[in-house]
Amino acid sequence: MKRVISQISHWTRTSADEHGKKSLKSASIRVHPHPVVVVLAITLFFLASCRPVDLNAPMPAFDTGVNPDAWAQIPAGEFYYGQHEDIENTAAYEIMVTDVTVGQYADFLNVALADGSVELVDGKIVGYYPGDVFRGVKHEEKIEAGDWLFIPLDDPSQRVKFDGATFIAQPGYENHPMTMVSWFGAWGYCSYYGYRLPTEVEWEKAARGSDTRPFPWGEEIARENANFYASRDPFEDMSSFGSRTTPVGFYNSNVYDGFRTLDSASPYGLYDMAGNVWQWTGDVYEGMHVRFLRGGSKDTYEMDLRLWVRNNATPTYVSPGVGFRCTKDQ
Amino acid sequence: MQAIKDRFNFLFSSTKGLILVAIAMIGLETALFGMLSGPMAEFGVRDVVVRALKMDLVQAEREGRIIILYHSIAMAIIAIETYMVTSLLKMREFYKTAVRALVTVGYLLAMIFGMGFAYWGHNWAFHGLYITGLSLIFFAGVLLTIALWPWNKEYYQPDNAYSRTKKGVDLERMAFFATALTTVISALFGAVPGSYFGNGFETFLAENIIRYPHKTVMEYSVIGHLHIMLALIGIMLTLIIGRWLNFKGIWHKIAMPLMILGTIVLNLGVWGVVTPLEPIAHMIIYVGATPSMLAALFLLIWSWGKLMREGTAHLEKPSFGQNISALTRDPLKFGPTWQMLFMNFTTSGIGIFMAVKLDEIFRVWPAREERIELTGHWHVLSAIIATIILLYYGDIIGLKGRVRRWYGWGILLLSDLAFASVTIFEMKRLFISEAEQQPLVNLLMYLMDFGLAMLLLLLAIVMVWRLVDLFKPKGRWAEEVDHELAAEVSK
Numbered sequence: 062m063k064r065v066i067s068q069i070s071h072w073t074r075t076s077a078d079e080h081g082k083k084s085l086k087s088a089s090i091r092v093h094p095h096p097v098v099v100v101l102a103i104t105l106f107f108l109a110s111c112r113p114v115d116l117n118a119p120m121p122a123f124d125t126g127v128n129p130d131a132w133a134q135i136p137a138g139e140f141y142y143g144q145h146e147d148i149e150n151t152a153a154y155e156i157m158v159t160d161v162t163v164g165q166y167a168d169f170l171n172v173a174l175a176d177g178s179v180e181l182v183d184g185k186i187v188g189y190y191p192g193d194v195f196r197g198v199k200h201e202e203k204i205e206a207g208d209w210l211f212i213p214l215d216d217p218s219q220r221v222k223f224d225g226a227t228f229i230a231q232p233g234y235e236n237h238p239m240t241m242v243s244w245f246g247a248w249g250y251c252s253y254y255g256y257r258l259p260t261e262v263e264w265e266k267a268a269r270g271s272d273t274r275p276f277p278w279g280e281e282i283a284r285e286n287a288n289f290y291a292s293r294d295p296f297e298d299m300s301s302f303g304s305r306t307t308p309v310g311f312y313n314s315n316v317y318d319g320f321r322t323l324d325s326a327s328p329y330g331l332y333d334m335a336g337n338v339w340q341w342t343g344d345v346y347e348g349m350h351v352r353f354l355r356g357g358s359k360d361t362y363e364m365d366l367r368l369w370v371r372n373n374a375t376p377t378y379v380s381p382g383v384g385f386r387c388t389k390d391q
Numbered sequence: 392m393q394a395i396k397d398r399f400n401f402l403f404s405s406t407k408g409l410i411l412v413a414i415a416m417i418g419l420e421t422a423l424f425g426m427l428s429g430p431m432a433e434f435g436v437r438d439v440v441v442r443a444l445k446m447d448l449v450q451a452e453r454e455g456r457i458i459i460l461y462h463s464i465a466m467a468i469i470a471i472e473t474y475m476v477t478s479l480l481k482m483r484e485f486y487k488t489a490v491r492a493l494v495t496v497g498y499l500l501a502m503i504f505g506m507g508f509a510y511w512g513h514n515w516a517f518h519g520l521y522i523t524g525l526s527l528i529f530f531a532g533v534l535l536t537i538a539l540w541p542w543n544k545e546y547y548q549p550d551n552a553y554s555r556t557k558k559g560v561d562l563e564r565m566a567f568f569a570t571a572l573t574t575v576i577s578a579l580f581g582a583v584p585g586s587y588f589g590n591g592f593e594t595f596l597a598e599n600i601i602r603y604p605h606k607t608v609m610e611y612s613v614i615g616h617l618h619i620m621l622a623l624i625g626i627m628l629t630l631i632i633g634r635w636l637n638f639k640g641i642w643h644k645i646a647m648p649l650m651i652l653g654t655i656v657l658n659l660g661v662w663g664v665v666t667p668l669e670p671i672a673h674m675i676i677y678v679g680a681t682p683s684m685l686a687a688l689f690l691l692i693w694s695w696g697k698l699m700r701e702g703t704a705h706l707e708k709p710s711f712g713q714n715i716s717a718l719t720r721d722p723l724k725f726g727p728t729w730q731m732l733f734m735n736f737t738t739s740g741i742g743i744f745m746a747v748k749l750d751e752i753f754r755v756w757p758a759r760e761e762r763i764e765l766t767g768h769w770h771v772l773s774a775i776i777a778t779i780i781l782l783y784y785g786d787i788i789g790l791k792g793r794v795r796r797w798y799g800w801g802i803l804l805l806s807d808l809a810f811a812s813v814t815i816f817e818m819k820r821l822f823i824s825e826a827e828q829q830p831l832v833n834l835l836m837y838l839m840d841f842g843l844a845m846l847l848l849l850l851a852i853v854m855v856w857r858l859v860d861l862f863k864p865k866g867r868w869a870e871e872v873d874h875e876l877a878a879e880v881s882k
């Protein structure tokens with residue numbers, strides 16, 4: 062490194078000296094860097110930008126006090142749905158107060174692998190899905206009955222670890238939302254316990270309540286409300302790994318090492334219905350193989366946290382910014 | 392009083408003054424409203440601006456606000472193109488005056504009251520004035536189309552060096568006419584659904600519904616409208632640049648029929664999306680886009696050849712390096728066609744790559760990733776159009792010597808740095824995972840922001856210079872007041 066710096070200063074000096082022969086005065090203000098220096102600087106800049114990210118960088122651990130096993134009751138009835146406030150109706154149902162956590166998913170995999178509900182194939186957990194009706198609509202892909210990807214174990218972003226016998230949550234991530242899980246993996250988890258993924262309508266009602274608010278907690282969004290892109294929470298470092306998930310229920314008016322949060326529960330008491338991770342929903346639409354996601358995530362700007370915003374992806378898609386929660390009929 | 396009257400006369404009745412006002416308005420709007428999104432929001436600048444200016448930003452109305460913002464900038468761009476066309480091409484004085492008056496009042500109404508309505512609460516009188524502005528621009532378009540009627544013998548082309556029919560009908564004028572006519576018709580494809588959806592803010596952004604297999608006729612109309620209007624602004628600007636550079640010869644003779652054919656077929660394809668032809672509309676669009684892009688390529692080949700010939704005229708057998716040096720000697724003459732070429736890497740190339748690999752790559756990613764690609768590539772196209780206008784403007788105001796080179800190369804290098812960064816940002820998922828992308832994203836953001844901020848600074852310097860000039864009794868403005876672009880066409 063010293064040699065490189067020395068060479069750079071030599072080039073710079075040489076350039077200045079050449080001008081100095083012409084005019085001592087102008088040489089002091091018109092330093093033309095050698096082209097090699099410019100190229101080197103640009104290359105270093107790019108290399109610095111492509112340096113490896115430490116996906117296991119140290120992380121604070123906080124107990125939010127919110128129970129991930131809790132369920133919220135959603136009453137039957139009409140509510141305002143979507144950006145333009147259409148009227149929709151649902152029956153009564155229950156929905157998880159938080160996203161499914163890494164710890165909960167690891168527990169599921171332990172029992173499901175033991176009873177043969179899932180299998181480990183080439184570093185991936187796969188499970189059976191009965192398939193969708195294929196209508197051959199433009200861009201539609203076939204989703205046939207068979208084994209589909211639940212989660213990849215061989216991805217460095219995966220927070221569920223497998224030691225050959227047991228699945229465990231990566232230390233520190235036990236109470237974080239389960240991510241790197243496909244739609245099949247989310248569907249498989251809920252189905253295994255007799256639950257299901259919420260429909261989009263159910264998801265939005267649970268987030269919005271009975272009024273027209275754009276965010277689960279009200280009309281405006283602040284950095285203390287949710288985990289979104291550059292929201293400056295204690296888990297984020299935008300100069301290296303960027304945004305990371307926050308523990309479920311983090312934004313509950315607690316103060317964590319000086320970071321004050323606002324109580325951001327939905328009217329029915331659900332946490333993280335905006336930001337942290339996108340959440341898979343259960344609808345399978347005619348002529349579409351993609352599945353819909355709601356809620357925005359740690360990686361999106363505030364506009365995607367508005368609770369009517371829809372995202373979608375192919376059902377095998379996994380991401381550090383995608384999770385889910387389950388619902389059940391009353 | 393006379394001094395104010397003279398300045399007003401320059402700014403609102405001379406070609407160069409009108410262009411200056413429109414560029415200044417776009418610059419102000421871009422600088423102000425650019426602070427409400429992206430990194431500026433991240434740094435907290437948006438919150439300060441919103442509070443300081445007492446903006447009223449209702450969350451559910453974001454899409455409506457953005458649509459009005461896009462339209463208000465686009466209307467000013469259309470006004471600039473209109474000023475250029477009416478100054479470059481022969482037409483009756485009545486049409487020229489009427490078209491300019493309508494388009495000027497129209498874009499100012501649309502910009503001022505549209506933005507007032509969108510960002511400062513629901514003043515429906517403002518909304519009415521915004522619609523009035525758009526309507527005036529539409530009417531200006533109708534008049535311009537009439538004024539450009541190419542079958543009037545008065546406008547026949549006597550010089551065989553230019554593209555014309557056997558009877559002498561000027562095919563370049565016909566290309567201008569076809570572009571103006573199809574622009575007016577295509578505007579209706581926005582006006583009708585705009586009226587349907589725009590009852591208040593019940594509207595949507597096209598990029599948010601791309602994956603829905605069943606779209607209504609009105610939704611298709613919006614998607615078609617936004618694509619074709621940007622394409623037509625690009626086509627009209629290509630024709631304007633060709634006229635400025637005095638495009639002629641064999642390349643011109645081939646290019647103009649292709650431009651006319653391409654424009655018409657392209658439009659038919661886009662209009663087809665609201666008819667039973669929808670399943671094959673994309674194919675018609677590709678068929679139409681090909682001759683249009685070929686025509687632009689021929690302009691590039693001709694203009695680069697001309698720049699090299701002129702720059703090496705004193706040399707008996709110029710080397711490759713001397714040819715390149717001659718080509719790039721004047722960034723304002725070289726820049727517009729270079730930007731058209733560069734567009735192929737950032738817009739057309741990306742669009743074709745996405746179309747070819749759509750199901751294999753892009754539809755596997757989340758819709759929000761696909762949205763980044765879509766919005767990124769057409770933002771770049773819009774910005775490239777703006778930079779070409781700025782390059783031409785640099786020539787219009789008579790920049791010379793070192794200032795001309797700094798201005799021209801500044802625009803080219805800074806904008807291309809930003810556009811290349813945007814393009815890499817759009818395609819980043821091809822070579823880096825979500826978990827590992829942040830350092831690269833940071834770098835690209837710095838490059839984009841640096842390029843665009845410096846570009847705006849460059850524009851601001853020019854605008855301040857022009858503002859100061861207005862205070863001088865015999866400033867540059869006094870010379871420009873009678874200038875017409877037709878008289879400044881390259882020899």
